[in-house]
Amino acid sequence: MGKKVLIIQGHPDSQSFNHALHQAxxxxxxxxGAEVKEIFVGDLDFNLNLQFGYRxxxxxxxxxxxxxxxxxWADHIVCIHPVWWGAVPAVLKGFFDRVLLPGxxxxxxxxxxWWDKFLSGKTAHIISTMDQPSWYYRLFYGAPTDKALKKLTFEFCGIKPVKITHIGPVRMSADAFRAKWLQKVEKMGSGL
Known part of the structure; x- marks a missing residue:
């Protein structure tokens, strides 16, 4: 039996390049030979707010x-999302706020x-798109989504190792650039 892979799609627009990466x-x-399940966060009907915090x-x-x-269920979680204002889209942040609860x-x-990590034994891969070169995002902005999602979300819950792939700049990119990345991402999936 192959690996159990969960793909979490964090872009709310089903016509986005993020969705093409998801399919690749x-x-x-x-x-x-992996088993694959999916979550399209933009299609879910839920309140984004953790209304009362943890109180x-x-x-x-x-x-x-x-x-x-x-x-x-998953052995490996893949989260695909755009970087908007140095963060994940609100719907994805709300999803994690509501789902990754104590207990x-x-x-x-x-x-x-200290705390106990209940999702230990799982691995993850974050694939994020952006409208700037990834080196610029890391060097000048300090890659805030990487810290928030890798360190303060996945690893906080015990998920590790967490691999990160940045794809950018996507805006104004040529078809050849996108096609190359679709091939690379498909190869990442087949390399499980």
Whole structure:
């Protein structure tokens, strides 16, 4: 049996290049014999806000309960998203706020600053698109989404190692640039 791969699509526009990258990765993973499940965050119907923080429980919508089951099932999680204003799209941030809850993804230890990581044993790959060269994003901005998603989200919950691939600049890119990246991303999926 192949690896169990979950692809989380964080771009709300189904016509975006991010969705083409999603299909390329999925194609490669299926060729490698992986089982693939998907979450299209933009298609989910849920309240983006963790309304009461952690003070009071906000009941999860059925689509978020199903998403938790997919995360629990997966060996490897691939998150594909654009970088907007130095962050992930609001719908993706809201998704993680609502799904990666105490008791599911982690648990703070009583009387301690430390926590238990409930998603250990899983790996991840973040594929992000941007409208600037990736070296500029890293050098001048410090790659804030990498820190937020890799360190403060996935690794916080025990998911590691987490690989990161930046693709940019996408805006005004030629068809050849996009075709090359679709091939690379399909190869990443087939390399599982």
């Amino acid at each position: 990765y999925k194609s490669g993973a299926l060729k490698a 009071k429980r906000t009941e999860l919508e059925p689509c978020l309960l199903e998403s938790q089951e997919k995360i629990r 599911f993804a982690f648990k703070k230890r009583e009387g301690s600053l």
